[in-house]
Amino acid sequence: MGKVKIGIIGTGSISNMHMAGYTRLENVEVVAACDINEERVKEFAKRYHIPNVFTDYNEMLKMKDLDAVSVTTWNNIHAPASIAALNAGKHVLCEKPLALNAKQAQEMVEASKKSGKLLMVGFCRRFGENAIALKEMIDNGDLGNLYYAKTGCLRRWGNPGGWFSDKKRSGGGPVIDLGVHMIDLIRYLSGKPKAVSVTASTFNSMGMRPEVKGIQKYNSADYSEFNDVEDCATSIIKFDNGMTLFFETSWVQNIKEDSLYLELFGDKAGAKMEPEFELYESRYNYLRNTKPILDPNGSGFEHNFIEETKHFISCITDGTKCINPAEDGLELMKIIDAIYQSAETGHEVIL
Ligand SMILES: NC(=O)c1ccc[n+]([C@@H]2O[C@H](COP(=O)([O-])OP(=O)(O)OC[C@H]3O[C@@H](n4cnc5c(N)ncnc54)[C@H](O)[C@@H]3O)[C@@H](O)[C@H]2O)c1
Structure with missing residues (x-):
């Protein structure tokens, strides 16, 4: 085939990361951009020399010379x-x-099957060298049987406001925004087990705290202070491979500093992937820690997007098997739904 013709739906912050990938690929041409914010989409099209501009994606999708799209909108528009x-x-x-909830995600998976077209979910962290290296070690049995994992992504003061904190448009707060990456990584690294039960609490006691002074935070492009989502959450998730995951996340919490961690424990070794890569095991009856040397730029934000878009294009052009199929996004939405349901009812949710 000739060049893959791409359209971008939603030209806010993260669409620039998709462009960082597409613009590096010789066999790709971004031919159209769409956003409900006309000024923003025009400015975006000018910046990247994109010839066709739309404010309604249905109009854009009528283009015959368009092979694929990136959907980089608010969460409620994904489905x-x-x-x-x-x-x-x-x-x-x-x-x-992938969507606001599992029901929508299921409909997306069905639409993909019916059309025979690829639906890939943007779990970009899977493309980090740290995730690739750890997956290879786990797949080769270096950790043995995995029985426990813990992960968290915590912000002291980091509610982005705007659509992010408006449940109708986002589906929720840090659980669906940050947690989706962390829980996905645990599933992906451990061989995609299915969740069998979820116990969770969400907390809404802090609010957005817009009055905080002295430090800067990331604010949504269309910032507003409306907020009806959780500040933070904690959860225990059990999987059908016998593994238990402890997960926590926050946008606003009285903690010393922001943190990101991910650890998996097996009966042969334990591994920490974040905030640094380390392995813990014992050899010849001595406890041993090792620290594989990884490319310091190999797991960065932009790098992961560049690899993600490259993979998307090679799935289209070469029939490469997609490592981020929509079904994985659906499994995550089932877990996210269960977290919110358990928090609301105060009970364990059996999946
Ligand atoms: N993979 C990651 O690490 C990562 C990081 C940040 C954001 N995201 C995801 O990317 C998406 C966008 O986030 P963002 O930070 O770029 O938000 P943003 O607010 O900066 O951009 C979203 C854009 O979507 C546009 N939009 C809304 N409805 C639309 C519609 N019907 N048609 C066309 N455009 C529409 C908005 O006008 C806005 O310009 C979210 O789903 C978010 O979860 C992923």
């Missing part, structure tokens, strides 16, 4: 835009979370 694109015969790379 309708992806389904419309698949029905129009386009391949889709949809940002995480």
Whole structure:
């Protein structure tokens, strides 16, 4: 085939990361951009020399010379835009979370099957060298049987506001925004076990705290202080491979500093992937710690997006097996739904 013709739906912050990938690929041409914010999409199209500009993705999807789209909108538009694109015969790379909930995600998976077009979910962290290295070690049995994992992504003061903190448009707060990456990584690294039970609490006691002075935080492009989502959450998730995951996340919490951690424990070794890569085991009856040397730029934010878009394109052009199929996004949405359901009812949710 000739160049893969791409359209971007949603030209806010993260679409620039998709562009960082597409613009590096010689066999790709970004031919169209769409956003409901006309000024923003025009400015975006000018910056990247994109010839066709739309404010309605249904109009954009009528383009014959368009093979695939990136869906980089608010979360509530992921399902309708992806389904419309698949029905129009386009391949889709949809940002995480796949949808607002599992019901929508299921409809997206079905639309993909019906159309025969690829629906890939943007779990970009899977493309980090740290995740690739750890997966190889786990797949080769270096950790033995995995029985426990813990992961967290915590912010002291980091509610981005705007659509992020408006449940109708986001589906929730840090659980669906940050947690989706961390829980996905645990599933992906440990061989995609299915969750069998979820116990969770969410907390809404702090609010957005817009009055905080002295430090800067990331604010959504269309910032507002409306906030009806959780500040933080904690959860115990059990999987069908016998592994238990402890997970926590926050946008606003009285902690000393932000933190990101991910650890997996097996009966042969334990591994920490974040904040640094280390392995813990014993050899010849001595406890031993090792620290594989990884490319310091190999797991960065932009790097992961560059690799993600490259993979998306090679799935389209070479039939490469997609490592981020929509089904994985659906499994995550089942877990996210269960976290919110358990928090609301105060009971364990059996899946
Ligand atoms: N993979 C990651 O690490 C990562 C990081 C940040 C954001 N994201 C995801 O990317 C998505 C976008 O986040 P963002 O930070 O870029 O938000 P943003 O607010 O900066 O951009 C979203 C854009 O979508 C546009 N939009 C809304 N409805 C639309 C519609 N119907 N048609 C066309 N455009 C529409 C908005 O006008 C806005 O310009 C979210 O789903 C978010 O979860 C992923």
